Amino acid sequence: MNAIGLHSHIGSQIFEVEGYKAVIEKLLSHSKEWKEAFGFELKVLNVGGGFGIRYTEDDEPKPLEEYAQSIMTAVEQETEKLGMPLPEIWIEPGRSIVGPAGTSLYTVGTEKNLPNIRKYVAVDGGMADNIRPALYQAKYTGVLANRVESNEEEVVSVAGKACESGDMLIWDIPLPNPENGDILAVLSSGAYGYSMASNYNRLPRPAVVFVEEGQEFLAIRRETYADFMQLENSIDNHMKKQEGLDAH
Structure with missing residues (x-):
C-alpha cells in the first residue's frame, strides 16, 4: 500500500x-x-x-x-x-x-384547487428527474420563465407526474397564477438532478442543454421510448430463434 x-x-x-x-x-x-x-x-x-x-x-x-x-x-x-x-x-x-449553474424547465399542465387547503399545479416531470424532494424533502424555489416580471402572485404547490403522493417538487411557492403551457424554471438543480434521475414509471429522462452567451449545445439528448426498446427482447424473435435451433 x-x-x-x-x-x-x-x-x-x-x-x-x-x-x-x-x-x-x-x-x-x-x-x-x-x-x-x-x-x-x-x-x-x-x-x-x-x-x-x-x-x-x-x-x-x-x-x-x-x-x-x-x-x-x-x-x-x-x-x-x-x-x-x-x-x-x-x-x-x-x-x-x-x-447553481443548472435550471430545470417544466411545462405546466393541469391544476387542482382544494378550497381552504391549497392549489396544486402539475408539471411534466417530477421525482423521475429530481428525486431529492421526495427522497429527503430537499427544498427548491422557481419562477415562471415566460412571466418572470409578472406582479400577480398566488401560493401553489407543484406536483410531479408520477403516480405517487410523494411526487411533490415544491410546496407552497408564490407564482404568478400558473396556467397550462407556462414554463416553470426550478433553480439550482444542476447537482444531484440528472445524475440521480431514473426511468421511474417508465418515464424517459429529459435532455441536458448547455447555454453560454446566447449559444446552446445539446449535451445529452432526450430519451425516447425507442431507447427503452433497444434493451427489450422480443418473445417472437426468441421463439423464432428457438425454432431454428430445434430444426437443427
Whole structure:
C-alpha cells in the first residue's frame, strides 16, 4: 500500500466553517500519531466539500473564498502547532459549482384547487428527474420563465407526474397564477438532478442543454421510448430463434 494522504467527508449543504476546522484538527492529530507509529507521510489532506448553496431564500451560503481561507488557515495553524510539514490541501466544491449553474424547465399542465387547503399545479416531470424532494424533502424555489416580471402572485404547490403522493417538487411557492403551457424554471438543480434521475414509471429522462452567451449545445439528448426498446427482447424473435435451433 502506498497511501499519500487522508480524505474526509463531514456532510453536505454546510453553511459554517467550524466543522472543517474540527475535522482538520482530528486528521492532523491522527496523522502525527501514524507518522510516529508507522512512518506515514501525509502528503495530501483532502477535507472534502459539502459547501452549501442557495436553494431557497432561507439559505445563506458563505462565499467560496471564505471556506477556502478558513480551511487554509486551520491547516497552517495546526501543522505549525504539531511541528508537521504543510501537506497539499484538496477540496471538493462540486455542488457549489454545478448546483447553481443548472435550471430545470417544466411545462405546466393541469391544476387542482382544494378550497381552504391549497392549489396544486402539475408539471411534466417530477421525482423521475429530481428525486431529492421526495427522497429527503430537499427544498427548491422557481419562477415562471415566460412571466418572470409578472406582479400577480398566488401560493401553489407543484406536483410531479408520477403516480405517487410523494411526487411533490415544491410546496407552497408564490407564482404568478400558473396556467397550462407556462414554463416553470426550478433553480439550482444542476447537482444531484440528472445524475440521480431514473426511468421511474417508465418515464424517459429529459435532455441536458448547455447555454453560454446566447449559444446552446445539446449535451445529452432526450430519451425516447425507442431507447427503452433497444434493451427489450422480443418473445417472437426468441421463439423464432428457438425454432431454428430445434430444426437443427
